[in-house]
Amino acid sequence: MARQVVVISGGSRGLGAGIAQKCLEAGYIVATFSRSSAPFVEQQRQQDAEAQHFYWTMLDGRDDQGLRHFVAKVRERYGAIDGLVNNAAIGHFGTFPLMRMREIDDSLAVNLRSNMVLARLCVPSMVSRGAGCIINISSVNAVRGSAGVAVYSATKAALDGFTRALARELGPKNIRVNSLAPGYFDSDMVAGLSDRQLRNIVRHTPLQRLGTIDEIADAALFFLSPGAAFITGQTLVVDGGITC
Amino acid sequence: MEESRADRETHRRRDRGDRAPRHRRAAQAQRPASAAIGNDDLLVATGLGSLDLAALVAKLERIWKVDPFLEAVAITEILTVGDLCRAYRDFLHSA
Numbered sequence: 001m002a003r004q005v006v007v008i009s010g011g012s013r014g015l016g017a018g019i020a021q022k023c024l025e026a027g028y029i030v031a032t033f034s035r036s037s038a039p040f041v042e043q044q045r046q047q048d049a050e051a052q053h054f055y056w057t058m059l060d061g062r063d064d065q066g067l068r069h070f071v072a073k074v075r076e077r078y079g080a081i082d083g084l085v086n087n088a089a090i091g092h093f094g095t096f097p098l099m100r101m102r103e104i105d106d107s108l109a110v111n112l113r114s115n116m117v118l119a120r121l122c123v124p125s126m127v128s129r130g131a132g133c134i135i136n137i138s139s140v141n142a143v144r145g146s147a148g149v150a151v152y153s154a155t156k157a158a159l160d161g162f163t164r165a166l167a168r169e170l171g172p173k174n175i176r177v178n179s180l181a182p183g184y185f186d187s188d189m190v191a192g193l194s195d196r197q198l199r200n201i202v203r204h205t206p207l208q209r210l211g212t213i214d215e216i217a218d219a220a221l222f223f224l225s226p227g228a229a230f231i232t233g234q235t236l237v238v239d240g241g242i243t244c
Numbered sequence: 245m246e247e248s249r250a251d252r253e254t255h256r257r258r259d260r261g262d263r264a265p266r267h268r269r270a271a272q273a274q275r276p277a278s279a280a281i282g283n284d285d286l287l288v289a290t291g292l293g294s295l296d297l298a299a300l301v302a303k304l305e306r307i308w309k310v311d312p313f314l315e316a317v318a319i320t321e322i323l324t325v326g327d328l329c330r331a332y333r334d335f336l337h338s339a
Binding site for chain 2: 068072075120121123124125127128130169170172173
């Protein structure tokens with residue numbers, strides 16, 4: 001059977017790289033982009049100079065033309081797009097009344113608009129084949145309110161709404177759309193938290209620890225797998241129980 | 245003999261026809277099965293659903309490398325087969 005092709009936005013580091021790594025190990029072809037390279041990307045490119053299984057390009061998701069070119073290149077190179085993981089996101093955290101307008105615009109542009117545009121460009125390939133899987137990376141902040149993350153939470157909750165509507169719309173073409181809402185896991189996103197904040201998070205988590213990138217990526221891999229063939233329109237919260 | 249629940253359900257489904265929207269079923273019913281499709285025909289009357297149209301647009305994009313509906317044309321302006329042809333003709337001429 002031909003290898004399936006998964007597009008991942010922001011796949012150079014953090015969770016995006018973790019999902020890309022898991023997908024490669026599971027036999028998928030991974031096509032990804034990010035604003036800058038990273039050790040994970042360089043390592044993959046060294047191992048696969050012909051980009052047979054791993055394709056990366058430097059691209060800012062806010063660049064519509066760049067996204068169009070990227071998707072066209074992926075289709076030209078690999079023929080089809082089977083999966084899409086909308087992972088690219090930025091986090092501008094802080095007290096909302098003190099937030100700069102530009103930070104609001106950036107959050108909406110990267111976390112929401114760029115992911116919608118990417119989906120718009122990838123879905124036709126899935127529709128014409130009558131199969132596909134889209135995973136929108138949401139957040140526990142879309143499910144629960146927390147101080148200091150108002151705009152970030154809004155963008156992620158919007159992605160969940162996007163997930164449900166798109167699942168309804170594309171289900172008849174056998175395209176599944178789901179959200180994955182990670183809780184606090186070991187990543188750059190929690191690097192800015194103080195020890196006291198981290199202890200507090202762990203104390204409120206039933207499993208008494210932070211998650212790992214591997215654990216979140218495993219959930220993404222599950223959504224892509226045939227094991228999730230009857231799951232669409234759902235938000236899977238992977239958070240050690242902090243929202244329960 | 246009294247009709248079983250399964251029979252009633254079968255009859256109800258038959259009465260209801262397929263699950264296509266009523267306007268599409270009505271439009272299809274007015275067309276002879278063998279009639280050729282013309283420019284003035286409503287797309288909905290050809291039996292093409294919105295996702296089928298999306299699949300057609302995706303296939304045409306593979307052939308012509310363009311998708312007029314990405315930026316230039318609103319799909320709501322496309323009602324007939326002729327509208328669809330014109331959208332591609334105009335877009336390709338202007339490219």
